[in-house]
Amino acid sequence: MSRVLAAAPSDPVAVPERVRVLAGDDDVTPVWRNELGGLTFRLSAGPGGERPGAERYVKWVPAGTPELDLDAEAERLAWAGRYTPVPHVLDRGTDGAGAWLLTEGIPGRSAVDPRWLAHPGTAARAIGAGLRAMHDALPVDDCPFSWGVADRVSRLSPxxxxxxxxxxxxxxxxxxxxxxxAPNTLLDDDGRWTAHVDLDALGVADRWADLAVASYSLEWNYGDGHEPAFFEGYGIAPDAGRIAFYRRLWDLG
Structure with missing residues (x-):
């Protein structure tokens, strides 16, 4: 898998027609955009709506974007949700313009919310603790999905x-x-992890495939110096050789 950069949109975003249909009378707010053209919108009902205070999220990707497989993510969310906090899928589908995945809101803020960008040490530790909890909770023997290194390496050019x-x-x-x-861990207001999002690549692999990239992303989001807090939160000492390998694989994938 290649590294996909994403950020909250800073310029006006055209709301796809399917998103407007899914929103109904809810307010629609663009909250995330990645470099492949995928968008995430928050759908929120006001005090007078049928679902006051409720939030939903819809991911939408333009037609012909195979790198973003929302069907794969929906399947993984349904499986992982039996064991660990992840968004609950409400709807998914495709039309001529693109594909969508609608989920319930889930407690917590992204670890790159401005609240946590101002407290990166707390966020880094919570990301590590959340990843350890996920690794311990999800049963390898029952998992139908793979993120194995052999398959990933086989897809590389010579x-x-x-x-x-x-x-x-x-x-x-x-x-x-x-x-x-980092953006894919959610934190509560006390700086504890609450859930994980964006699971389209979830699968069985060596834990260092996750550890290397999660710690790598701290620099992209918070700057230098936060890896010790991450590894402390996970409860493991860094393994320089495995970290270097899995970061190269991520960058070259």
């Missing part, structure tokens, strides 16, 4: 395969998040 290097021995197989970057 040149990239040579650059990524030898695959390290497995430390511990877990059900990995698959995109464990």
């Amino acid at each position: 040149a990239a395969r040579a650059r990524v290097g030898d695959v390290p021995a497995v430390d511990r197989l877990v059900v990995c998040h698959g995109d464990p970057c």
